[in-house]
Amino acid sequence: MLPLWGPRTSEPSVSREAFMGSALIDSGAADNLIDGALVEELGIPTCPCIPALRITAIDSQPIGEGYLRHQTEPLEFQVGLFHYERLTFYVTSSPANPMILGFPWLRRHDSQISWRSGELVRWSSTCLKGCLRDPVPRPCRTSCVEEATPAACGQIPHPYTDFRGVFSEERAARLPAHQVWDCAIDLLPNASPPKGRIYPLSLPESKAMEDYIKAALAEGHIRPSPSPAAAGFFFVGKKDGGLRPCIDYRGLNAVTVRYPFPLPLVPAALEQLRGARVFTKLDLRSAYNLVHIRKGDKWKTAFHTTRGH
Known part of the structure; x- marks a missing residue:
């Protein structure tokens, strides 16, 4: 399952508010699919498929009524921290997996997936050129813990005494050896x-x-x-x-x-921080x-x- 962001609507009209959800990546799906109940709940605008597309399972048996009759208008999606794209979904009945990213999505992005952890670990060079950009700020709750730098090494709290050299103003004032x-x-x-x-x-x-x-x-x-x-x-x-x-x-x-x-x-470097909750700011003196x-x-x-x- 892949966490993603997309436009959320509480009314039938389109809204810029974002909602967070998960999508199943399915290499066996011929295209991107979305559950009709989710489309109705979020008020996602759709348009008719002309002609309707036949949809079958791997055994050639029809899925649901057997036809895809509607698709969403292009939606702005944010996957992870920095990956943005516009996608359309065919509307079907899939309550167990309301969003499915199919084989065309995998082929387009050619991303690296860790089958051991079940996570997408790296985007392709194509994504680095066209899909990755600065993230859209989202409301979040953060807390910051700051400690004043002790004036002397003797005032360093006991848990940090092994790092007393880091707090030494005298040592920071000396030039390092040539390397x-x-x-x-x-x-x-x-x-x-x-x-x-x-x-x-x-x-x-x-x-x-x-x-x-x-x-x-x-x-x-x-x-x-x-x-x-x-x-x-x-x-x-x-x-x-x-x-x-x-x-x-x-x-x-x-x-x-x-x-x-x-x-x-x-x-690419910041993408490695995906899922992290605790961060440390290290200020190098001089x-x-x-x-x-x-x-x-x-x-x-x-x-x-x-x-x-």
């Missing part, structure tokens, strides 16, 4: 990093810049540089009203070799300082301000 995955900056042939503009700053921004540079110098994250490269420095506002320091590396990016590393598709610039490439990342280079 094989250091950020490499390879320039295009005969290219050199351009010298960017110096951005004008307001008085509050100038004060924030001085505080940032003083702290970053003390932590060893930056140092004075004679590099010929120089990117611009500015601030953008945070949601909480604070200022976030930014360096304009667009000029450097324009002369950098682009490596086409494969990235996961967001809809996340951009957790990856080193490759040795020999640091001069390319130099920036300048009204206070120096």
Whole structure:
């Protein structure tokens, strides 16, 4: 059985309200079928089949009255979190399985089904291109549990003492050791990093810049540089009203070799969360300082301000 969403109506007229139901995936069904009682209950609009279609079981015996005389108008369906499509159903009598997705639906989507768990586990490349998109928000009830970060490791609750290193502000301020995955900056042939503009700053921004540079110098994250490269420095506002320091590396990016590393598709990654009820938000302290610039490439990342280079 496959959970899905479709338009719900409490009156004979069409409504945009959604209802949730389940559908039986049946490779032996020649098309998509829906129970007439459900059509009447939800007020789904239908149109006549001209001519009527004969419907039989596997032994060639007629099902019900033996003919399909009506079909629904196209309905918008959401299957899972991100899969959307428009489907029509032939109206029949099937109270045990009010909705049936038949072989044409399976052939169209060519999805991967786990027969052990009875779940659809992966959509096909065709679905990734045409059927998967951002979900329509649905009303839901959530609860959030947040713990304030202790000011000192001694205040960490006992169940979390094994992770005291995660809460260490001193450890977070140190640069990591160089690793094989250091950020490499390879320039295009005969290219050199351009010298960017110096951005004008307001008085509050100038004060924030001085505080940032003083702290970053003390932590060893930056140092004075004679590099010929120089990117611009500015601030953008945070949601909480604070200022976030930014360096304009667009000029450097324009002369950098682009490596086409494969990235996961967001809809495909989030589809793996289907059915999950508990989520954890992990905030990495000073996340951009957790990856080193490759040795020999640091001069390319130099920036300048009204206070120096």
